[in-house]
Amino acid sequence: MAPSASSPRTAIPKQDRQAxxxxxxxxxxxxxxxxxxxSPAEAKPCIAIRCRATPxxxxxxxxxxxxxxxxxxxxxxxxxxxxxxxxESWKFTVIIRILAIIDQAVRTGQWVSKRDIYxxxxxxxxxxxxxxxxxxxxxxxxxxxxxxxxxEAAGKGLITGCFSLKRDSHVVVNAQFSSQDTLVxxxxxxxxxxxxxxxxxxxxxxxxxxxxxxxNNYHIKAVAGQGILITGKGYPDIRTRxxxxxxxxxxxxxxxxxxxxxxxxxxxxxxxxxxxxxxxSLAHLHDNASLNIPNLQWLGLxxxxxxxxxxxxxxxxxxxxxxxxxxxxxxxxxxxxxxANDGPEAxxxxxxxxxxxxxxxxEIELMYDREGGLEMWIDRRMFRQE
Amino acid sequence: MSRQYLAWGSADNAHPVDIFSLAATxxxxxxxxGAPSLKVHSTVDADFPLVQxxxxxxxxxxxxxxxxxxxxxxxxxxxxxxVKVWSCQDGYWSADxxxxxxxxxxxxxAVALSENGQYLAGVSQDGHIGVWDLKADGAQIRDxxxxxxxGTCVDLSADGQFIATxxxxxxxxxxxxxxxxxxxxxxxxxxxxxxxxFSPGGKILAAAGDSKVIVLYDTSSGEQIANLSGHSAWVLSxxxxxxxxxxxxxxxxxxxxxxxxxxxxxxxxxxxxxxxxWSVKWLPKTARSEGFATGGxxxxxxxxxxxxxx
Numbered sequence: 001m002a003p004s005a006s007s008p009r010t011a012i013p014k015q016d017r018q019a020x021x022x023x024x025x026x027x028x029x030x031x032x033x034x035x036x037x038x039s040p041a042e043a044k045p046c047i048a049i050r051c052r053a054t055p056x057x058x059x060x061x062x063x064x065x066x067x068x069x070x071x072x073x074x075x076x077x078x079x080x081x082x083x084x085x086x087x088e089s090w091k092f093t094v095i096i097r098i099l100a101i102i103d104q105a106v107r108t109g110q111w112v113s114k115r116d117i118y119x120x121x122x123x124x125x126x127x128x129x130x131x132x133x134x135x136x137x138x139x140x141x142x143x144x145x146x147x148x149x150x151x152e153a154a155g156k157g158l159i160t161g162c163f164s165l166k167r168d169s170h171v172v173v174n175a176q177f178s179s180q181d182t183l184v185x186x187x188x189x190x191x192x193x194x195x196x197x198x199x200x201x202x203x204x205x206x207x208x209x210x211x212x213x214x215x216n217n218y219h220i221k222a223v224a225g226q227g228i229l230i231t232g233k234g235y236p237d238i239r240t241r242x243x244x245x246x247x248x249x250x251x252x253x254x255x256x257x258x259x260x261x262x263x264x265x266x267x268x269x270x271x272x273x274x275x276x277x278x279x280x281s282l283a284h285l286h287d288n289a290s291l292n293i294p295n296l297q298w299l300g301l302x303x304x305x306x307x308x309x310x311x312x313x314x315x316x317x318x319x320x321x322x323x324x325x326x327x328x329x330x331x332x333x334x335x336x337x338x339x340a341n342d343g344p345e346a347x348x349x350x351x352x353x354x355x356x357x358x359x360x361x362x363e364i365e366l367m368y369d370r371e372g373g374l375e376m377w378i379d380r381r382m383f384r385q386e
Numbered sequence: 387m388s389r390q391y392l393a394w395g396s397a398d399n400a401h402p403v404d405i406f407s408l409a410a411t412x413x414x415x416x417x418x419x420g421a422p423s424l425k426v427h428s429t430v431d432a433d434f435p436l437v438q439x440x441x442x443x444x445x446x447x448x449x450x451x452x453x454x455x456x457x458x459x460x461x462x463x464x465x466x467x468x469v470k471v472w473s474c475q476d477g478y479w480s481a482d483x484x485x486x487x488x489x490x491x492x493x494x495x496a497v498a499l500s501e502n503g504q505y506l507a508g509v510s511q512d513g514h515i516g517v518w519d520l521k522a523d524g525a526q527i528r529d530x531x532x533x534x535x536x537g538t539c540v541d542l543s544a545d546g547q548f549i550a551t552x553x554x555x556x557x558x559x560x561x562x563x564x565x566x567x568x569x570x571x572x573x574x575x576x577x578x579x580x581x582x583x584f585s586p587g588g589k590i591l592a593a594a595g596d597s598k599v600i601v602l603y604d605t606s607s608g609e610q611i612a613n614l615s616g617h618s619a620w621v622l623s624x625x626x627x628x629x630x631x632x633x634x635x636x637x638x639x640x641x642x643x644x645x646x647x648x649x650x651x652x653x654x655x656x657x658x659x660x661x662x663x664w665s666v667k668w669l670p671k672t673a674r675s676e677g678f679a680t681g682g683x684x685x686x687x688x689x690x691x692x693x694x695x696x
Contacts, residue, residue: 356449356465357449
């Protein structure tokens with residue numbers, strides 16, 4: 001059995017992190033009870049939340065290769081009961097309710113998803129976003145990652161390939177030869193996973209393309225050897241990114257290096273997704289250093305490949321950029337340090353500029369009609385990137 | 387009858403990224419690329435040395451640069467939608483801040499300058515065609531609406547009488563600067579048009595794009611005069627020689643062709659690169675020789691001259 005999962009993302013042992021979560025919940029709830037025991041005139045139950053202001057600027061950390069804030073600006077917000085506004089009262093109760101759910105999860109050692117929490121009382125929470133925000137704020141206030149709260153994001157990523165996961169001596173996930181969809185698993189401390197037979201990991205933007213490759217057994221038949229296929233279904237969720245990063249960390253000292261490739265559409269979203277996997281998300285800068293995939297290689301699709309293929313097969317699979325696409329590209333060139341003129345990915349920047357020049361974009365599905373299909377094209381691309 | 391053009395020299399790796407546009411004056415070629423600076427190369431000195439770098443001209447890169455005939459004014463358009471005016475004195479270019487400020491909100495994609503440098507024509511993403519008078523503080527003097535298809539290219543005739551635009555839906559329009567739209571539409575192209583160019587005398591308009599054919603139109607009647615076939619990939623750029631005898635074209639597969647207008651045939655093909663050649667330009671004819679410059683995805687500006695003396 002091969003390398004066990006890498007150490008968790010913070011150096012603090014899990015027991016300590018959970019201890020600080022419990023200490024926080026206890027002291028917060030005790031303080032509230034103290035307040036409530038006072039006379040109504042004197043009582044002022046409140047809860048203080050530490051949160052990050054949206055940073056004005058971000059940069060690429062030279063060490064980790066992750067996008068991070070130039071300067072973290074912290075804000076404190078205090079919500080009290082009964083608040084000055086209806087919003088404040090509502091937010092106060094939302095925080096308390098979620099804190100109670102977390103309290104139970106931590107005490108019983110069970111995991112709860114953000115989605116589960118939202119569906120406990122959708123009318124009250126109003127949106128998934130509310131729940132997500134409060135959880136992130138609480139984790140930041142306590143000074144731990146979300147995992148220490150026993151809260152997980154609902155996974156949406158799928159995996160197939162030469163991968164199996166063992167927990168407490170039982171195989172809990174075996175993604176090999178599986179004809180069913182396997183959700184990207186959450187790897188816990190002490191888990192062992194076996195990817196010794198793999199040579200590569202292909203991260204795919206689209207679910208449909210993923211299914212096509214799975215059906216054709218590309219993870220077994222690839223010229224480059226056996227591998228793992230993963231899709232985050234568009235912009236990836238944290239669990240998918242975390243999982244791929246764990247594969248990177250677990251194999252970084254192996255004698256035979258694993259190659260990590262990305263296959264995305266030739267459009268602004270494709271490049272945005274590629275950037276999210278490799279450098280991190282512009283919206284959640286604080287997580288990036290533990291989720292980025294610095295050795296991810298861009299397989300395609302490039303607009304020039306699409307034009308050549310389209311001309312050869314006679315099919316016209318090229319699409320015109322919309323005004324929104326063009327605006328998005330300009331915003332990406334302007335705001336994402338990864339795509340800056342002196343940034344690390346000159347080819348990505350060029351690709352976006354070529355899209356603007358030609359006013360076209362192309363989807364991966366275009367390569368299905370190619371001679372030898374998408375599979376042979378990936379074979380050649382992987383070979384060329386070696 | 388084939389003609390020979392010899393490699394004359396090149397500015398290797400003039401830009402770190404794709405070169406999208408070239409403009410030529412009597413003594414210089416200006417190149418624009420996906421990087422922020424514009425580069426000025428001398429065409430009168432051997433080895434085509436870099437004589438000036440206009441650093442930080444367009445933060446997000448530049449897709450079009452054009453000059454007037456006298457080489458006193460240039461206009462460049464960047465990916466951020468920014469348009470800049472440049473003026474030249476004694477071979478040295480500087481930003482014309484006042485003119486640039488007036489044109490900052492133009493919202494155009496392709497641009498063209500009249501021969502005397504007074505009029506700037508531009509076409510936008512939504513197919514609007516505008517003309518601005520640079521002698522009158524950049525006041526807009528014409529605004530033509532088309533069917534809303536992306537305007538990929540524009541040219542002004544040498545006498546400033548006509549504007550031609552090419553669009554993504556295959557449409558080619560000619561307008562007179564005096565009266566507005568011409569009474570006929572130009573047919574023949576159904577795929578995106580990527581280049582339009584008036585002959586020096588203004589009698590012929592050449593247009594080409596994804597249909598790979600170059601179509602020549604009579605500008606007085608709108609009739610097609612000829613179809614020049616030979617490119618096997620999208621045609622990206624067109625340029626007329628000073629005398630109007632030859633037309634230069636480049637395509638997405640790296641081919642550069644010279645066409646005789648007299649015989650309507652291709653007289654020379656260059657294929658030094660397999661990467662897209664985004665821009666080609668004839669150099670003004672001088673005593674030295676007649677030649678042209680090319681620039682594209684191989685990041686170098688290459689110069690060619692006619693083989694003389696048999």
